Amino acid sequence: MDEKDNQIGSGEKLAVHRAGKLHRAFSILVFNSQGELLIQQRAKGKYHCPLLWANTCCSHPRLGEATLLAAHRRLEEEMGFDCMLEEKGNFIYKYNFDNGLTEHEFDHVFVGLYDGPIKINTKEVEGSKWIKIEDLKVDFDNYQDKYAPWFKIIINKFF
Numbered sequence: 782m783d784e785k786d787n788q789i790g791s792g793e794k795l796a797v798h799r800a801g802k803l804h805r806a807f808s809i810l811v812f813n814s815q816g817e818l819l820i821q822q823r824a825k826g827k828y829h830c831p832l833l834w835a836n837t838c839c840s841h842p843r844l845g846e847a848t849l850l851a852a853h854r855r856l857e858e859e860m861g862f863d864c865m866l867e868e869k870g871n872f873i874y875k876y877n878f879d880n881g882l883t884e885h886e887f888d889h890v891f892v893g894l895y896d897g898p899i900k901i902n903t904k905e906v907e908g909s910k911w912i913k914i915e916d917l918k919v920d921f922d923n924y925q926d927k928y929a930p931w932f933k934i935i936i937n938k939f940f
Contacts (some may be wrong), residue, residue: 782887784873791844795828801883803873807852808935809838811864811893817911819899821860823929824907829878832907835929839888852891860909861900866891869939876930890935914940 782803783789790802797804811819819837823830838859842851849866857863869892875885901909912920914936921933 784887786871786887794841795882798829798882798884801875801877801885803885803887804841805848805889806841806886807839807848807855807889807891808836808931809852809856809866809891809893810869810935811837811856811860811895813896813911814894815911817913818917819860819895819909819911820917820932821901821909822907824903824905826904829880829882829884830929833929834927835932836935837893837909839931848889849891852889856893859902859905861902862895862897864893864895866893872934872938874931874934884931886931888931888935890939 782805784803786805792802813819820834821837822832822834825831838856840851840855842848849868852866853863869890871887871889873887875883877883899909917936921928921936925933
């Protein structure tokens with residue numbers, strides 16, 4: 782991607798992360814009617830940020846797949862449900878991990894509302910919980926190392 786979210790190439794996910802190329806991604810935040818945010822603990826087998834807490838769901842669209850459709854697909858695949866999603870905004874961030882991978886993403890942030898059952902995919906998600914934004918921000922201050930870097934950016938930027 783370029784910095785205006787125009788596609789200028791394509792590549793395999795791991796290769797793009799090794800090279801640190803700017804690429805399209807999405808992050809989903811699902812709230813319930815009590816105003817709590819559903820967060821997930823990433824599975825221990827993830828290639829970066831294993832066992833860290835993050836937003837409800839995040840991923841990348843497939844080649845030629847619309848970002849909103851990809852968001853719905855991954856929400857169902859990871860969390861076992863789907864809901865209406867609305868784009869709240871986007872941002873670019875870059876983060877270098879100790880394992881040689883780089884997240885350099887043009888991240889589209891989607892927000893939804895859901896009160897039904899959750900069925901996590903244990904290949905993708907270790908666990909999940911509902912939390913109020915105020916409590917999450919306090920936890921960020923006290924336990925920064927247990928959260929994924931992009932998640933902290935999203936909460937600080939949009940909430």
